[in-house]
Amino acid sequence: MVHWGFIGCGAVTEKKSGPAFSKVEGSDVVAVMRRDGQKAEDYARRHGIGKWYDNADDLIHDPAVNAVYVATPPGSHLEYAVAAMRAGKPVYLEKPMAASYEECLQINRISQETGVPCFVAYYRRTLPYFLRVKQLIDDGLLGDISTVQIRFAIPPYKEDYNRESLPWRLKKEIAGAGYFYDLASHQLDLLDYLFGEITDVSGFTNNVAGLYEVEDSLAAAFRFNSGMVGSGSWSFVAPQNSRTDLIDITGTKGSLTFSTFDFSPIQLGTAGGIQEFREENPENIQYYLVESIVNYLNGYGAIPVSTAISATRANWVMDRILGKII
Template sequence: MEKLRWAIVGLGDIVRKRVGPAILEQPQSVLQACVTRDPDRRTDELRALVPGKVYTDFEQMLTDTEVDAVYIATPVFLHAPQAIAALRAGKHVLVEKPMALDASEAEAMNVAAKQAGRRLSVAYYRRFWPTFQRVHSMLEQGDFGQIVLARVALHSWYAPSPNDSNAWRVRPEYSGGGVLSDVGSHRLDLLAWWFGLPQKTVSDVRTRTQDYSVEDSATGILVFADGFPCTLSFQWNSKTWTDELHIVGSETKVSLTPTDSDEMKITCGRETTTSRLNRHPNAHYGLIDDFATSILEGRAPRFSGDDGIAATQMMDWIKQAATCRTWIEGG
């Protein structure tokens, strides 16, 4: 195989702005097909992506022997059934985050991948950014000393109109949850990558401000293996935007404010230095590049379906702790 032939399922904002352009730019990739229920409403996207074929039926696309890999960018409730069907049809699968509605669905996707002998990964693309890789290296090297605290906060205002194409995110039967699933999952994945799964969790998850059924507020404390706490605050009910991540050690502190900046502040004692680690202009490029080359080279991707379960498992525990209104064991 000289090039990986992709099909994209779903043509929302992420595909239009990032995933599609990343596949087109990746030198060993070809966009073989797109699947959309209404191509007449997606003429601009299709004109920009220029896929080899356009399908309106997902199952029909799966019979296409010229498709090697499928990028699934549909609402969360479709992730597990579509991924499992694609894997069983012999396709490799890269699925949007969160991986599934819950950890049991995510595990079923992993089982299907292993039975089919195909690659499965999840679009937690921040693992491929230099700043977060630098944090990972610092943790492996022991630069922090003893970790004593981590803090994550992401606050914004999200109140889509009923006619908004993204309004499915506030319908629990489609999304599985609100701010925790949609944006919190990215930060939880980073925590799982750096620290593993927590040992115990306490949380409060509720809808406080917005007029929809999914949560607009998720706060909590995760206690990790070394006994240090991580405080979480994810909000869709504040117009005062916040995006912060801090890791505090006995020797060194790292601050990413905003988290998605290319800059990171490293504090040792009272001395703070700022490092700038530029990423690719397309946030998804590293993810697409690694997945494509892993298949062509016959190796595992740097981020697997097994890795993808972690954030979903943490979300399950956070929701469970909020329901129980007490600490729960987990990890």
């Protein structure tokens, strides 16, 4: 039985992830932690969890906790992951894995030294929508893949205009970068899952609107280990009431278009015309990945598809695009 402790119990844990840990067979949540103890207590009471803490070390060293879910901003992932693994407790980290590629390497090193596994919440690898995309590619319906292109543009959130109280995702010391780190990490990890490792990448960044210090516009070109090439563009200052969330795959026999966040119908274009595919998400969107991790930790499942090793590659690509590493 996997008895989870949550470090961080904010918005992401309310529906997207938290309930899944109790719904999955062989798993429960025995404690939660938040620096604001009153908020931790409120979360615990509302979700029927017996213990709450305002100190992470107390939760990590609680003998009733044998696995730790870290649902805090990326800037604290390294600290909490290392402490949990040194205590012998497997870790499930929210994405992105850490605030930099170098911090990911440190987490992997401790995991290897201690023999304690670490997983990362790139749950799209387990969702029926993206498994359908993978199936269509693997079935050869596109022929030989020539290119893949990410196109993403959203307008600023209203909070982005308040320089005195910006969202944590726009604070580099907490988030690692801006919205790019938070959102593009899903897209780049997904491409890694579909096509394998990206081994060469270059990028450009800009701050067009000047609403905050981190980048708001980016473009990149990349090449996979197979030799296939791709590109991406991201804007977080698009016009109001406009949104682009598309990944386009072009092959010698057909094309495929789908979204990362909107879950718009998957469109397959071939000589026979255009087909659309729709898939339903689970109520708690991280359910299938959490289930696979629980099964693995309980000794009767395969290695989950999103590990700290695979997640590190997304950080490497992002840090290359951002110019954080050469």
